Amino acid sequence: MQVHIDASAIRDNIRVLGERLDSPVMAVVKANAYGHGALTAARAALEGGATWLACADTGEALALRAAGITAPILAWLQSDDPRFAEAAAASIDLGISTHAQLERAAEVGARVHLKVDTGLGRNGFPLGTWPVVAGRAADLQREDRLRVVGIFSHVSGTSPESDLAQLAAFDDALSVASGLEPDEVHIAASSFAIGTPAARGTLVRLGIASYGLHPDGSPNHDGAAGRALGIRPAMRVTARVADGLLDAGVRHGLLTPLGGAALPVRVADRMVMLSELGEWQSTIDGPDGEAVLFGDPARDEPSAEAWASAAGTISYEVVTRMRPTRPAKVAA
Ligand SMILES: *Cc1c(COP(=O)(O)O)cnc(C)c1O
Numbered sequence: 001m002q003v004h005i006d007a008s009a010i011r012d013n014i015r016v017l018g019e020r021l022d023s024p025v026m027a028v029v030k031a032n033a034y035g036h037g038a039l040t041a042a043r044a045a046l047e048g049g050a051t052w053l054a055c056a057d058t059g060e061a062l063a064l065r066a067a068g069i070t071a072p073i074l075a076w077l078q079s080d081d082p083r084f085a086e087a088a089a090a091s092i093d094l095g096i097s098t099h100a101q102l103e104r105a106a107e108v109g110a111r112v113h114l115k116v117d118t119g120l121g122r123n124g125f126p127l128g129t130w131p132v133v134a135g136r137a138a139d140l141q142r143e144d145r146l147r148v149v150g151i152f153s154h155v156s157g158t159s160p161e162s163d164l165a166q167l168a169a170f171d172d173a174l175s176v177a178s179g180l181e182p183d184e185v186h187i188a189a190s191s192f193a194i195g196t197p198a199a200r201g202t203l204v205r206l207g208i209a210s211y212g213l214h215p216d217g218s219p220n221h222d223g224a225a226g227r228a229l230g231i232r233p234a235m236r237v238t239a240r241v242a243d244g245l246l247d248a249g250v251r252h253g254l255l256t257p258l259g260g261a262a263l264p265v266r267v268a269d270r271m272v273m274l275s276e277l278g279e280w281q282s283t284i285d286g287p288d289g290e291a292v293l294f295g296d297p298a299r300d301e302p303s304a305e306a307w308a309s310a311a312g313t314i315s316y317e318v319v320t321r322m323r324p325t326r327p328a329k330v331a332a
Pocket of ligand 1: 189
């Protein structure tokens with residue numbers, strides 16, 4: 001089984017989306033860039049004009065710095081033992097969601113983005129405590145102990161109504177904190193950024209769309225929605241078929257289809273449906289040759305979205321879980 005990454009697709013996707021959304025782009029490279037390789041994706045995104053990178057934690061961000069990436073980086077998900085001092089020394093911006101994190105950030109003189117929980121309930125300061133937090137952050141900033149670079153939030157995407165309600169709550173939170181004068185205010189990930197111009201703030205945080213997958217993936221098996229946006233998938237997964245055995249299985253990270261569903265695989269210009277996966281190899285009723293598991297539907301390859309819906313999940317999971325036994329082949 002082999003994962004192929006087309007770095008030029010990431011670069012082009014970022015460029016096209018930045019122009020289409022008319023917004024600076026923060027490219028989200030958390031979780032090893034959704035399985036695409038954090039450093040490969042970071043470099044491609046910056047070539048495509050991204051002005052920011054985002055990681056989940058300080059460890060991921062420090063790894064990019066160690067590899068020579070100098071662009072602004074935000075790390076927003078702080079573990080119990082975040083490497084704040086190292087991160088601040090490496091000019092990594094910290095996403096701050098608790099009082100304790102705010103005080104620790106002040107101890108190391110960090111650049112921070114304060115996260116408001118506008119209703120998603122995952123992390124961020126609850127709206128009830130926000131005025132106190134904004135006041136404390138203003139004091140710390142006045143004393144030159146930290147710098148509030150940004151204020152941000154994240155929406156659930158459960159319904160357009162709830163997302164718009166969260167956008168309104170975010171606007172309220174921004175007015176409460178207007179004294180902080182942050183350079184960046186940001187709430188939109190791929191779906192909200194693409195669907196709702198009012199949500200774009202000073203930058204959009206693009207994860208899944210950067211990798212060429214439409215955020216509203218499930219009805220998009222043929223890739224038409226992605227093509228309409230001008231993006232193309234950056235990941236392609238192939239495996240050999242010999243004597244009815246496909247050289248890929250669940251141990252490579254492939255998701256098993258739901259009962260009754262099957263995974264489309266293209267072998268020698270034929271679509272073959274795969275209904276059961278083995279550990280490292282799977283039985284397939286098709287000709288010998290090189291199989292494409294998923295890739296670009298514009299090239300008559302199955303899509304990651306089709307795999308996601310057969311497995312009852314989202315394309316994010318399909319690409320992020322890939323565990324090839326050989327390193328990905330990267331094409332510039
Ligand atoms: C993962 C993540 C994103 C990117 O989401 P996509 O839907 O992949 O664009 C943006 N913001 C936050 C806070 C995230 O955790």
